[in-house]
Amino acid sequence: xxxxxxxxxxxxxxxxxxxxxxxxxxxxxxxxxxxxxxxxxxxxxxxxxxxxxxxxxxxxxxxxxxxxxxxxxxxxxxxxxxxxxxxxxxxxxxxxxxxxxxxxxxxxxxxxxxxxxxxxxxxxxxxxxxxxxxxxxxxxxxxxxxxxxxxxxxxxxxxxxxxxxxxxxxxxxxxxxxxxxxxxxxxxxxxxxxxxxxxxxxxxxxxxxxxxxxxxxxxxxxxxxxxxxxxxxxxxxxxxxxxxxxxxxxxxxxxxxxxxxxxxxxxxxxxxxxxxxxxxxxxxxxxxxxxxxxxxxxxxxxxxxxxxxxxxxxxxxxxxxxxxxxxxxxxxxxxxxxxxxxxxxxxxxxxxxxxxxxxxxxxxxxxxxxxxxxxxxxxxxxxxxxxxxxxxxxxxxxxxxxxxxxxxxxxxxxxxxxxxx
Amino acid sequence: xxxxxxxxxxxxxxxxxxxxxxxxxxxxxxxxxxxxxxxxxxxxxxxxxxxxxxxxxxxxxxxxxxxxxxxxxxxxxxxxxxxxxxxxxxxxxxxxxxxxxxxxxxxxxxxxxxxxxxxxxxxxxxxxxxxxxxxxxxxxxxxxxxxxxxxxxxxxxxxxxxxxxxxxxxxxxxxxxxxxxxxxxxxxxxxxxxxxxxxxxxxxxxxxxxxxxxxxxxxxxxxxxxxxxxxxxxxxxxxxxxxxxxxxxxxxxxxxxxxxxxxxxxxxxxxxxxxxxxxxxxxxxxxxxxxxxxxxxxxxxxxxxxxxxxxxxxxxxxxxxxxxxxxxxxxxxxxxxxxxxxxxxxxxxxxxxxxxxxxxxxxxxxxxxxxxxxxxxxxxxxxxxxxxxxxxxxxxxxxxxxxxxxxxxxxxxxxxxxxxx
Numbered sequence: 001x002x003x004x005x006x007x008x009x010x011x012x013x014x015x016x017x018x019x020x021x022x023x024x025x026x027x028x029x030x031x032x033x034x035x036x037x038x039x040x041x042x043x044x045x046x047x048x049x050x051x052x053x054x055x056x057x058x059x060x061x062x063x064x065x066x067x068x069x070x071x072x073x074x075x076x077x078x079x080x081x082x083x084x085x086x087x088x089x090x091x092x093x094x095x096x097x098x099x100x101x102x103x104x105x106x107x108x109x110x111x112x113x114x115x116x117x118x119x120x121x122x123x124x125x126x127x128x129x130x131x132x133x134x135x136x137x138x139x140x141x142x143x144x145x146x147x148x149x150x151x152x153x154x155x156x157x158x159x160x161x162x163x164x165x166x167x168x169x170x171x172x173x174x175x176x177x178x179x180x181x182x183x184x185x186x187x188x189x190x191x192x193x194x195x196x197x198x199x200x201x202x203x204x205x206x207x208x209x210x211x212x213x214x215x216x217x218x219x220x221x222x223x224x225x226x227x228x229x230x231x232x233x234x235x236x237x238x239x240x241x242x243x244x245x246x247x248x249x250x251x252x253x254x255x256x257x258x259x260x261x262x263x264x265x266x267x268x269x270x271x272x273x274x275x276x277x278x279x280x281x282x283x284x285x286x287x288x289x290x291x292x293x294x295x296x297x298x299x300x301x302x303x304x305x306x307x308x309x310x311x312x313x314x315x316x317x318x319x320x321x322x323x324x325x326x327x328x329x330x331x332x333x334x335x336x337x338x339x340x341x342x343x344x345x346x347x348x349x350x351x352x353x354x355x356x357x358x359x360x361x362x363x364x365x366x367x368x369x370x371x372x373x374x375x376x377x378x379x380x381x382x383x384x385x386x387x388x389x390x391x392x393x394x395x396x397x398x399x400x401x402x403x404x405x406x407x408x409x410x411x412x413x414x415x416x417x418x419x420x421x
Numbered sequence: 422x423x424x425x426x427x428x429x430x431x432x433x434x435x436x437x438x439x440x441x442x443x444x445x446x447x448x449x450x451x452x453x454x455x456x457x458x459x460x461x462x463x464x465x466x467x468x469x470x471x472x473x474x475x476x477x478x479x480x481x482x483x484x485x486x487x488x489x490x491x492x493x494x495x496x497x498x499x500x501x502x503x504x505x506x507x508x509x510x511x512x513x514x515x516x517x518x519x520x521x522x523x524x525x526x527x528x529x530x531x532x533x534x535x536x537x538x539x540x541x542x543x544x545x546x547x548x549x550x551x552x553x554x555x556x557x558x559x560x561x562x563x564x565x566x567x568x569x570x571x572x573x574x575x576x577x578x579x580x581x582x583x584x585x586x587x588x589x590x591x592x593x594x595x596x597x598x599x600x601x602x603x604x605x606x607x608x609x610x611x612x613x614x615x616x617x618x619x620x621x622x623x624x625x626x627x628x629x630x631x632x633x634x635x636x637x638x639x640x641x642x643x644x645x646x647x648x649x650x651x652x653x654x655x656x657x658x659x660x661x662x663x664x665x666x667x668x669x670x671x672x673x674x675x676x677x678x679x680x681x682x683x684x685x686x687x688x689x690x691x692x693x694x695x696x697x698x699x700x701x702x703x704x705x706x707x708x709x710x711x712x713x714x715x716x717x718x719x720x721x722x723x724x725x726x727x728x729x730x731x732x733x734x735x736x737x738x739x740x741x742x743x744x745x746x747x748x749x750x751x752x753x754x755x756x757x758x759x760x761x762x763x764x765x766x767x768x769x770x771x772x773x774x775x776x777x778x779x780x781x782x783x784x785x786x787x788x789x790x791x792x793x794x795x796x797x798x799x800x801x802x803x804x805x806x807x808x809x810x811x812x813x814x815x816x817x818x819x820x821x822x823x824x825x826x827x828x829x830x831x832x833x834x835x836x837x838x839x840x841x842x
Contacts, residue, residue: 193708255674344591344592
């Protein structure tokens with residue numbers, strides 16, 4: 001049997017050139033249609049494969065799946081079966097979709113394959129806990145240069161541990177959900193007192209998040225070596241931020257209302273299995289990290305990340321091109337650090353990378369950096385300029401890994417900012 | 422009908438003098454016994470009243486309760502019925518327990534009343550989101566004096582908004598759960614590099630938390646006037662903290678591993694109804710707050726809070742006596758601020774006050790303040806001294822409101838620190 005990542009694999013499902021979802025990907029998500037409410041599916045080309053139908057009709061027999069496992073609002077219970085079972089199901093789906101397989105006959109194909117334009121994607125997981133890291137050296141350096149001291153942009157702890165903080169799980173929404181501009185307290189530089197108003201500095205943050213598939217016991221830790229066994233897969237993530245609110249509120253306990261008005265994630269969970277061919281070595285880490293943060297092998301992933309901005313009057317235009325491989329701290333280090341104190345993890349937890357900026361200005365992952373806090377506005381095709389995100393603007397994040405003619409994509413992470421209520 | 426808070430009310434259940442749970446209290450919790458697994462109950466004296474039994478046998482008929490509402494692992498679904506239904510159930514339970522009621526006959530009383538020493542209390546709610554505020558002026562001033570500048574102890578934002586941050590929901594445990602001393606990175610003052618070791622500065626934080634009973638829509642806000650309609654009740658809360666880990670990690674995004682190794686909450690949710698007689702005016706707020714934070718009427722609560730420390734060799738000894746009434750920012754302001762940007766809330770969310778310190782040194786709510794960062798160790802009855810919490814030490818928080826001979830108590834919020842794994 002050829003493995004599910006082999007570049008030569010083809011499916012009997014037509015996969016258009018440039019699609020994010022060839023047979024080598026097979027990400028998991030939750031979708032609904034006019035007829036189906038919240039069931040699990042797998043993306044293939046421009047279609048979604050209905051896992052409930054396959055399971056109920058015996059096509060997933062023998063894998064050891066509990067009954068009803070895909071007929072749920074969230075993937076949590078499926079993910080809780082573990083990395084191995086996630087691989088097993090992906091491999092089986094791969095078999096069923098291969099061009100030389102006729103296990104699914106024409107009638108079954110007609111029912112089990114739903115055109116993507118007939119589905120609505122929902123949140124893939126019920127998120128118990130959400131953590132946001134700050135793991136891009138370029139991003140931390142840019143922010144430190146802007147607000148502190150360009151000569152000492154990184155704080156003393158930054159190269160010794162993956163700085164992270166807890167975020168709000170309740171306000172994470174799936175791609176396509178519009179968000180209202182937040183209101184809040186800001187303190188204009190020339191004012192003596194703070195004022196209450198809509199944020200004038202709404203920003204996006206280009207991030208990638210991983211989702212855990214295990215529940216650990218309080219008091220136990222996960223090593224960098226074991227970490228990937230706890231990760232179901234990755235999604236794209238936009239950690240919307242209100243910079244003016246953030247600047248006033250964040251001392252001494254960190255960002256709060258500047259972030260929790262909403263975060264957007266892409267609906268398809270791309271497995272680590274599918275991303276296996278795209279492992280790359282991360283940046284050298286100097287000073288040397290403490291032993292609990294040391295790791296073996298390539299733990300970064302070469303995933304190109306593009307950010308598009310669409311105004312009410314202009315088409316989407318690329319405003320940033322970055323890459324997940326730039327991360328200074330990798331996911332194994334993040335998870336090891338997160339649990340080194342005994343903090344327990346749960347199935348469906350989301351761990352975002354922090355803004356992923358690359359070395360060049362065109363690869364910066366936020367408006368704050370792209371426009372250098374509004375000093376260098378972006379020129380839009382409609383003739384307007386942007387310092388930050390304006391009402392009616394849509395931010396679209398896309399991401400894909402590509403090699404040997406195979407493109408493993410993430411779909412869309414998209415959100416529009418509406419005017420403040 | 423006399424209202425459920427009337428001081429003259431008596432129950433046919435014997436309520437020992439000094440009990441936290443007279444008929445005027447009737448807090449809700451989740452308990453299990455040798456025979457029952459995770460059901461909802463109400464505390465009365467030294468007993469727990471089994472709500473599942475009452476409900477299944479018709480004693481709660483006519484209230485409009487869904488079937489099976491109390492036969493659940495958590496109170497979330499019951500709380501989701503709203504403040505009014507919580508009041509209705511408390512009032513009905515009050516009726517059934519009054520000394521002149523014979524609705525529950527001897528046989529029913531025998532089954533429905535379980536002695537507290539035969540039950541194990543569990544987490545009352547499934548916590549979706551956990552926020553910790555920083556709302557005691559004395560605490561913020563003490564910390565600011567110690568680590569920044571005694572002359573400018575409060576940061577500029579502190580009197581303009583209730584500073585808060587997100588914490589970790591997964592590691593909140595119920596009273597009685599032991600926790601291991603966390604390990605992590607600390608940077609000794611005289612060292613060039615950080616080291617990995619067990620924390621040497623494990624601390625408690627005396628807090629009170631409120632639990633929400635509604636789900637709001639992303640984009641909507643809660644006014645200070647509406648806020649209490651969203652609050653099911655209060656619990657005691659110990660936000661354990663590792664000060665040495667915190668000091669190294671917390672810039673610029675706030676505390677993380679210093680907190681998320683565990684937090685302890687008391688199991689009984691004391692309703693706002695039961696606390697109604699204990700409303701008091703909060704501290705004057707100057708400078709004047711922005712309109713969205715202004716409020717009417719007394720919104721603080723006079724709840725005495727005691728902290729006891731028990732070492733392996735000595736009995737529990739009082740180390741702090743504080744009061745919830747000292748809070749500068751009240752719960753209505755906290756909830757209004759939290760949602761002013763459109764952040765949505767969910768049923769079972771926990772919102773902790775932040776350390777509650779009073780004006781005198783004996784009322785400080787953490788070892789950090791009581792010992793002034795270890796400079797003035799506490800003397801224990803066994804002859805030892807304490808700068809911070811040592812292995813084998815148990816911290817017990819108790820709290821009660823008292824007036825007209827009625828004591829509305831919270832039970833225990835207790836946890837022992839075990840040695841690092």
